[in-house]
Amino acid sequence: MGDLWHVLRGRGDGVRIGLVAVLLTDGTMRKLRRVLDHRRTPRRLDLGRRTTPHAWPSGVHDSLAGAALLLAVALFSASALAAISRSDPPTQAPGRILKPVSAFADINNDRRRSVALFEEMGKVIQSPRCLNCHPRTDRPTQGDAMTPHLPIVTRGVGGLGAAAMHCTVCHRAANFDPAGVPGNPRWSLAPVEFAWQGKTLGQICRQVKDQKRNGGRDLPALIRHMGQDDLVGWAWRPGRGRTAAPGTQAEFGALVQAWADSGAHCPVGR
Numbered sequence: 001m002g003d004l005w006h007v008l009r010g011r012g013d014g015v016r017i018g019l020v021a022v023l024l025t026d027g028t029m030r031k032l033r034r035v036l037d038h039r040r041t042p043r044r045l046d047l048g049r050r051t052t053p054h055a056w057p058s059g060v061h062d063s064l065a066g067a068a069l070l071l072a073v074a075l076f077s078a079s080a081l082a083a084i085s086r087s088d089p090p091t092q093a094p095g096r097i098l099k100p101v102s103a104f105a106d107i108n109n110d111r112r113r114s115v116a117l118f119e120e121m122g123k124v125i126q127s128p129r130c131l132n133c134h135p136r137t138d139r140p141t142q143g144d145a146m147t148p149h150l151p152i153v154t155r156g157v158g159g160l161g162a163a164a165m166h167c168t169v170c171h172r173a174a175n176f177d178p179a180g181v182p183g184n185p186r187w188s189l190a191p192v193e194f195a196w197q198g199k200t201l202g203q204i205c206r207q208v209k210d211q212k213r214n215g216g217r218d219l220p221a222l223i224r225h226m227g228q229d230d231l232v233g234w235a236w237r238p239g240r241g242r243t244a245a246p247g248t249q250a251e252f253g254a255l256v257q258a259w260a261d262s263g264a265h266c267p268v269g270r
């Protein structure tokens with residue numbers, strides 16, 4: 001812990017207060033409650049006598065969670081630290097650009113052009129910025145190395161996170177750069193039917209087109225979603241220390257449109 005503060009102070013512009021990366025599981029909460037209950041009602045220790053556990057007024061649980069979160073302000077995950085020291089702004093190396101639609105114009109065969117366009121789209125779709133929120137499990141991943149999300153959070157109802165660990169407890173309406181916490185008003189986990197991690201581009205392509213597995217979107221809706229949706233757009237404005245998805249969202253949207261116009265074909269056998 002001492003080392004951690006040392007590193008943080010060493011950053012030059014004062015101690016950075018980061019948002020909580022806490023390993024605050026329900027178990028910890030229960031332990032915390034037990035300790036406090038114990039302090040408040042020592043009679044519970046009387047032999048053979050058990051008082052009913054303290055009834056916690058509503059709100060106490062929430063404020064407790066809040067206090068515990070604040071207490072844990074210093075508990076950065078190693079990756080949060082790494083995020084802070086990563087270079088800024090994101091680099092636009094060659095692998096980070098998207099070919100324009102015109103680069104595919106000389107492929108006469110519609111099917112081949114369509115597949116080539118989808119492969120170009122794949123640079124975005126399979127970038128860590130998208131995959132981190134489209135995991136196969138109930139836990140998001142983070143960073144370019146796509147390591148499991150710290151603290152442990154789970155899908156909860158509707159991908160919004162379990163009660164005490166609701167995504168928006170930490171992920172606010174906008175990126176919070178001092179602590180490297182990404183944000184968007186609709187921050188949540190993509191439903192499990194939309195899982196992309198561990199799948200081939202061909203599998204993702206067939207899934208993205210399948211209205212049973214894409215939230216009932218027809219092609220025009222899919223084009224709009226990819227090209228204009230603000231949560232998808234976060235991938236190009238990921239905040240300090242994170243690599244943006246390749247190209248721009250508008251360029252990506254144009255590729256999606258051209259892919260749809262050429263028959264929305266998918267890479268086969270891949």
Ligand code: HEC
Binds near residue numbers: 020021143149150
């Ligand atoms: C207790 C705080 C907390 C909660 C709750 C939380 N997160 Fe995070 N999350 C963070 C922090 C801090 C980071 C930045 C970690 C880093 O990059 O080092 C992060 C990063 C992420 C990233 C990585 C973005 C990227 O591309 O690098 C994703 C994805 C993510 N969170 C999704 C979620 C989802 C979905 C939920 C709810 C189910 C959630 N988080 C709940 C604190 C939280």
Ligand code: HEC
Binds near residue numbers: 188194214234
């Ligand atoms: C913060 C988490 C998050 C990030 C980052 C994210 N998504 Fe999603 N995505 C979701 C959620 C939640 C849904 C389901 C809600 C909906 O359908 O609007 C979804 C649904 C989708 C869908 C429709 C379902 C499907 O699988 O066809 C597409 C397409 C999609 N996202 C594309 C992307 C792309 C492309 C990126 C990166 C450029 C991206 N997403 C980044 C959370 C995220």
